[in-house]
Amino acid sequence: MVPVLLSLLLVVSPAVAQDTQDGPYSLSFLYTGVSRPKADIASFQATGFINDQPFLHYDSESRTAEPWPWQVDGMVNWENETQLQQARQDIFMETLKDVMGYYRDRGNHTFKGTFGCEIRNDSYCGAFWKYAYDGRDYIKFNTEIPAWIPLQPEAVNTKVKWETEGSVQASKDYLENECPDMLRRYLQFSRPFLDRQDPPSVSITSRVTLGLIRTLTCVADNFYPQPISMYWTQADSVVETESWGEGPLSENGTYQSWVAVKIPSLDRGPYSCHVQHSSLAQPLTVTWN
Known part of the structure; x- marks a missing residue:
């Protein structure tokens, strides 16, 4: 019999090491098990990530490992990956039952596992493996001890x-x-996608509330990678931001971010939104007037 945790480590396709420079690049997996799933929620789900980009999805309803839209042909053997995730599902859900037994509670519970590694300039530079039970940290692996x-x-x-x-x-x-x-093997296929620089498209919206206050919102769309800087100015002076936010990763693998400022409704400006991003040779400025 293969020990339970060791079974999680089975790699069904050979990894081919190639020269990988710069980075860092990371490979990670998120597993979620629910003891009493609702009708629209699978009892087990798994997602694989390269950096911040999902590349693999599996759940207990389909029992099939599937690629995300950006997936490059040939990167993953999906038949082998499906078999691997099916085996991991069985082991993970059995572990959830064990943990519930330790708490002597057979109610509705959630178990999450995350693990992965990181490389920079082709060299290993870090890893993690941890589990959480009902949102609380449960156990983690220390590679230094190791234990x-x-x-x-x-x-x-x-x-x-x-x-x-x-x-x-x-x-x-x-x-x-x-x-x-x-991860090195996957990067042979995915580096052009991960290393891309998609510049933001920037627009400004104006909305007046109760005829007294105008909200100017500057929105940056469809940019990658995620880090971005946005701020408002009036007559070359930085204006205090009323609110700021960023959207989750979209299906096309890009991000959205916005910054808003409130001004008197009769104020005609001008106000300028400034955007700095790694894809831009110089900051982008859009003016509302």
Whole structure:
């Protein structure tokens, strides 16, 4: 019998190491299990990420590993990946049952696992592996010791079980060797997409509330990567921002961000929105007047 945690580490396709410079680049996975799922929620879901970009989705309803829209052909063997995720689902949900038993509670509970690694200039530079139960940190892996570190009293049971099965060295090897090798292989296909610089398109909207206050909102759309700087000025003086926000990653792999300022409704400005992003040779300025 293959120990439970070691089964999570099985890699069904060979990783081919290639020269990968710069970065950092990361490969990570998010697993979520629910003991009593609702009708529109799968009991198990898995998502794989390269940097901030999802590239793989699997759930217990479809039982099929599927690519995200940007996926490059040939990067993943989807038949093998489906078999791997099916096996991981069984192990993960069995672990959830064990943890519920440690708490002596058979109600509705959620178990999440996240693990992954990072490389920079082709060299391993970090990794993590941790679990949470009902939103609270439960147990994590320390690669330096190495050992599983319980974060709740009940997690001692999990630590003993996994370490008795001999998972410590296998977990360390996976995080420090197998995971980086897999990431290098994926980067052969995905680097052009990850390294791209998509400039923002910037627009301004104006809205008057109760005839007294005007809200000017500057919106930056469809940019990548995520870091961006936005601010308002009037006559070359920075104006205090009323609100700022950013949207989640869109389906096309880009971001949205906005910054708003409130002014008297009769104020005609001019006001300028300034946007700085790595894709721009110089800051972009859009003026409302």
